Amino acid sequence: MATFTKLALQPAGTTGDGLGITVVATATAGTAIHTASATATTIDELWLYAVNTDTSARTLTIEFGGVSVTKDIIQQSIAASPSGLVLVCAGLVVQGNATQKVIRAFASAASKIEIFGFVNRITA
Numbered sequence: 001m002a003t004f005t006k007l008a009l010q011p012a013g014t015t016g017d018g019l020g021i022t023v024v025a026t027a028t029a030g031t032a033i034h035t036a037s038a039t040a041t042t043i044d045e046l047w048l049y050a051v052n053t054d055t056s057a058r059t060l061t062i063e064f065g066g067v068s069v070t071k072d073i074i075q076q077s078i079a080a081s082p083s084g085l086v087l088v089c090a091g092l093v094v095q096g097n098a099t100q101k102v103i104r105a106f107a108s109a110a111s112k113i114e115i116f117g118f119v120n121r122i123t124a
Contacts, residue, residue: 026107
């Protein structure tokens with residue numbers, strides 16, 4: 001039977017603290033948001049929310065395990081503050097891999113977007 005465990009985002013592959021992650025990067029490779037499992041039978045279900053602290057709308061780009069425009073990139077405009085939390089990743093999954101997949105983000109301006117969220121880790 002599968003086991004579900006709710007975890008904080010793990011940007012460096014270690015347990016996160018549950019606080020927001022500031023998107024510092026403005027181009028690929030983005031700021032690390034979460035590092036998926038190295039175990040092939042583990043699936044991470046990600047829920048990510050963004051907040052824009054700037055007075056101008058900003059474009060957020062999520063690199064979902066890679067940097068290919070045709071399969072790894074999610075882009076969304078995040079309204080100017082006060083926009084509140086905006087859902088940017090609704091339960092998308094990443095399969096564990098010996099070469100860990102890293103979810104990264106960059107924005108149209110440095111340090112104006114914060115990412116919050118959690119992971120439901122599903123193990124066999």
